[in-house]
Amino acid sequence: MEFFSEIHSRYFYIISEILKVAFQEDLSGKDIGGIVAALGFAETAVTLPAKLLNANKEGYYILKEQSARYTPVLKGDPPLLLTEYQKRWIKAIVKDKRFSLFADESQCNDYERLLADIEPLYDSQHFINVDMANDGDDYENPEYRRIFKVIMQGIQENKIILVTYESGKGNRLSAYFAPYKLEYSSKDDKFRLCGVRVRQGRMRSLYKLNLSRIRSVEVMEYNRPENLASYIKRLRMPLPVEIEITNERNGFERIFTQLSNFERVSEYDENTGKCLMKIYYYEVDEMELLITLLSFGPVIKVIGPDCFKEQLVGRIARQKQLFTMTDERIDSE
Amino acid sequence: MAGFTELIKNFDKIRDYTREFFVYGYKCRNDYTRKSGRSYDNERRRIESYLAGYIKWETNSRGKNLFISTDTSDLSENPLFSMWEAKSFTKNDCLLHFCLPDILKKNPGLTAKDVTSILSEEYLSCFNDYEMLDVMTVRNKLNEYTMAGLFSTQKNGKTLHYSMNETLFDQVTPDAVNSLLLAVQFFENVVPAGVLGYFIRRDKGKREDVFSFRHIFMSHTLDDEVVITIAQAIAGKKTIRFENYSLRSKAPSVETVLPLKIVTNVKHGRRFLITYNLRQRRLFSYRLDYMKNLTVVEESSMHDTKLTDLTEKLPFSWGVAFGKKAQLEQVEVMLHIDELTEEYVLKRVKREGKNGSVEKVGKHTFLYRIEVFDTMEMVPWLRTFIGRIISIKGSNKTVIQRFIDDSKRMASFYEM
Numbered sequence: 062m063e064f065f066s067e068i069h070s071r072y073f074y075i076i077s078e079i080l081k082v083a084f085q086e087d088l089s090g091k092d093i094g095g096i097v098a099a100l101g102f103a104e105t106a107v108t109l110p111a112k113l114l115n116a117n118k119e120g121y122y123i124l125k126e127q128s129a130r131y132t133p134v135l136k137g138d139p140p141l142l143l144t145e146y147q148k149r150w151i152k153a154i155v156k157d158k159r160f161s162l163f164a165d166e167s168q169c170n171d172y173e174r175l176l177a178d179i180e181p182l183y184d185s186q187h188f189i190n191v192d193m194a195n196d197g198d199d200y201e202n203p204e205y206r207r208i209f210k211v212i213m214q215g216i217q218e219n220k221i222i223l224v225t226y227e228s229g230k231g232n233r234l235s236a237y238f239a240p241y242k243l244e245y246s247s248k249d250d251k252f253r254l255c256g257v258r259v260r261q262g263r264m265r266s267l268y269k270l271n272l273s274r275i276r277s278v279e280v281m282e283y284n285r286p287e288n289l290a291s292y293i294k295r296l297r298m299p300l301p302v303e304i305e306i307t308n309e310r311n312g313f314e315r316i317f318t319q320l321s322n323f324e325r326v327s328e329y330d331e332n333t334g335k336c337l338m339k340i341y342y343y344e345v346d347e348m349e350l351l352i353t354l355l356s357f358g359p360v361i362k363v364i365g366p367d368c369f370k371e372q373l374v375g376r377i378a379r380q381k382q383l384f385t386m387t388d389e390r391i392d393s394e
Numbered sequence: 395m396a397g398f399t400e401l402i403k404n405f406d407k408i409r410d411y412t413r414e415f416f417v418y419g420y421k422c423r424n425d426y427t428r429k430s431g432r433s434y435d436n437e438r439r440r441i442e443s444y445l446a447g448y449i450k451w452e453t454n455s456r457g458k459n460l461f462i463s464t465d466t467s468d469l470s471e472n473p474l475f476s477m478w479e480a481k482s483f484t485k486n487d488c489l490l491h492f493c494l495p496d497i498l499k500k501n502p503g504l505t506a507k508d509v510t511s512i513l514s515e516e517y518l519s520c521f522n523d524y525e526m527l528d529v530m531t532v533r534n535k536l537n538e539y540t541m542a543g544l545f546s547t548q549k550n551g552k553t554l555h556y557s558m559n560e561t562l563f564d565q566v567t568p569d570a571v572n573s574l575l576l577a578v579q580f581f582e583n584v585v586p587a588g589v590l591g592y593f594i595r596r597d598k599g600k601r602e603d604v605f606s607f608r609h610i611f612m613s614h615t616l617d618d619e620v621v622i623t624i625a626q627a628i629a630g631k632k633t634i635r636f637e638n639y640s641l642r643s644k645a646p647s648v649e650t651v652l653p654l655k656i657v658t659n660v661k662h663g664r665r666f667l668i669t670y671n672l673r674q675r676r677l678f679s680y681r682l683d684y685m686k687n688l689t690v691v692e693e694s695s696m697h698d699t700k701l702t703d704l705t706e707k708l709p710f711s712w713g714v715a716f717g718k719k720a721q722l723e724q725v726e727v728m729l730h731i732d733e734l735t736e737e738y739v740l741k742r743v744k745r746e747g748k749n750g751s752v753e754k755v756g757k758h759t760f761l762y763r764i765e766v767f768d769t770m771e772m773v774p775w776l777r778t779f780i781g782r783i784i785s786i787k788g789s790n791k792t793v794i795q796r797f798i799d800d801s802k803r804m805a806s807f808y809e810m
Binding site: 063064065066067068069070071072073074076077080102103104105107108112115118119120121122123125134135136137139140141142143144145146147148150151153154157159160162163164165168171172175176182183184187188189190191192193194195196213216217229230241242243244245246247248249255294311313314315317318319321322324326327328352353355356357358359362370374375376377378379380381383384386387 | 399400401404405416418439442443444446450452454461468470476478479480481482483485487488489491492493495496499500517518520521523524542543544558559561562563565566567569570573574576577578580581583584585586587589590591593594596597598602603604605606607608609610611612613618619621622625626628629641655656657658659660661662663664708711712713714730737738741744745746748773774775777778780781782783784785798800801802803804805807808810
């Protein structure tokens with residue numbers, strides 16, 4: 062079997078969902094068209110409904126018609142099918158040390174036992190990450206796992222959490238947070254709690270807290286504010302960072318790949334051979350964006366906004382000054 | 395655009411276009427020169443269809459440029475997984491996909507002939523215009539699904555009897571299923587072949603929104619089939635052959651190599667295969683996204699020796715460059731860091747500086763030293779300390795001088 066298989070086709074998934082609904086009550090052509098439109102690709106509704114209604118002898122013959130209502134030819138709901146590849150993939154993740162963040166010991170044992178005869182799809186030893194920090198989170202620490210699970214529960218149950226956090230300097234902060242998501246960074250191999258601090262029932266700025274620095278966490282009985290997601294969206298910086306990119310040293314490919322994490326808009330200027338890119342970001346990610354842009358060297362130039370540009374220019378000016386001082390010292394020696 | 399179909403037979407057809415839309419986002423129709431304009435129009439229309447909601451476009455003097463713009467920290471699942479859901483199929487494929495499990499679930503242990511009769515009598519007899527299927531067609535699909543792991547067979551004399559395989563989810567508690575599905579949402583975005591996990595969650599109807607991701611490169615999913623084939627070749631200590639479509643050469647080259655490790659640069663987003671190149675007799679790395687038509691060739695007796703060689707060299711490689719230990723390059727960077735107010739910078743040097751050493755040599759002054767195969771590979775990281783570098787020295791004078799010249803050029807951009 063190939064990876065790219067019709068077994069996983071979106072069309073089969075849609076048909077499966079239609080069959081499940083059609084077992085509850087017979088469907089009209091319009092009902093079927095509605096499900097296809099909701100679950101399909103943009104153009105799926107052009108062709109699939111006609112095939113399901115067996116129009117023009119080109120149908121799939123999965124639904125039978127009686128008085129313009131459709132019912133399945135099957136005897137029961139379509140079962141969930143797990144391919145060998147999928148079982149092997151599950152086996153690979155069950156062996157991953159991060160799996161214990163999600164499952165307790167007995168669940169881990171159950172999966173190990175049920176998948177005992179299955180070969181993992183890949184062996185993690187055959188993979189290496191480079192340019193990765195060397196202080197990833199300690200996933201095997203029971204306290205870390207407990208904190209992870211409590212935060213996950215807070216998000217799933219839509220509750221406020223009380224967090225005690227220890228900063229890099231050893232200062233402790235206890236505060237209420239509306240947990241938004243658990244953010245994972247592959248580069249740092251760390252989880253961060255992405256959430257909004259709540260004081261006296263009002264939302265106060267976005268935080269990203271390293272899970273490894275959270276000392277305690279408790280789920281409260283209050284619900285998260287309903288407008289949490291839209292509040293966070295509003296915190297996006299009003300002006301994008303604008304940069305000009307040259308294709309020197311394969312700059313386009315390098316920069317576009319690395320910045321594919323960010324929402325961005327780009328335009329190529331045929332006259333100058335340069336690309337203009339607007340990068341949208343949140344204030345909490347500003348420092349990281351700044352040093353990422355510095356890492357590209359003279360292949361990019363920051364155009365604006367002024368407040369961001371000033372920070373970058375300040376760094377470059379300071380560097381120029383340091384090199385000048387070093388040159389002068391060498392000259393005087 | 396007569397004859398346009400939304401689904402496709404071959405994944406490679408859209409692999410390159412999707413990457414270009416996703417990664418670059420500024421190219422117009424005329425920039426795609428490898429294939430015809432007609433081909434571009436069809437692929438663009440398909441990708442627009444698969445990624446509706448994520449695709450944006452702008453019109454400028456050069457024409458319409460299509461791009462996929464996403465902030466990965468806002469997404470819980472990879473929109474590019476949709477590309478793997480676009481495989482075309484025949485009407486018989488569809489009929490059998492749904493009817494065979496339905497028949498075998500109620501009647502385990504049937505032969506292909508039995509299945510064909512039940513299909514005709516109980517499923518298709520209600521249609522006047524359906525052409526009945528022959529046993530061979532049914533048997534082929536039964537065998538295909540057995541190979542895919544969905545069915546199992548038992549031989550009775552010369553005849554195969556088919557049954558549905560029990561699903562993993564029927565054998566564990568609902569809590570254990572929920573734990574697994576939550577784990578799947580995380581892992582599908584961070585481990586190879588994550589799309590397989592996405593299919594599980596999709597089919598179970600689980601769309602929870604607990605995780606978000608920084609520093610993940612969604613276009614990696616486009617190379618998943620290549621990655622898994624290579625991982626299996628490494629496990630089997632086998633050589634592979636592939637066509638390498640490097641940007642540097644006009645025509646693809648055919649390479650036969652012994653694969654050793656798959657490398658992801660988690661900062662830059664590039665992925666490589668480190669190999670022992672049989673022709674050049676040395677370690678060599680290739681970009682995964684440049685590989686096409688990959689096949690596994692044969693077992694190699696050299697695997698263990700070459701892997702040991704690589705393992706000894708890995709600590710001295712910043713990325714994917716390897717050489718002889720006698721050719722290691724020395725780098726020394728003096729940094730200005732106020733350890734009281736800027737301890738986080740010192741920590742960053744230690745956490746990201748690999749096996750380099752950090753030593754305090756004066757007030758707010760730290761010396762970072764390292765030996766690497768290729769100084770050039772660490773230049774982007776060194777640049778992140780711009781504004782703090784008191785001096786930089788190294789045995790590769792060309793790269794060090796270029797670093798200094800680049801800093802001056804950067805200053806000149808802002809009229810300093």
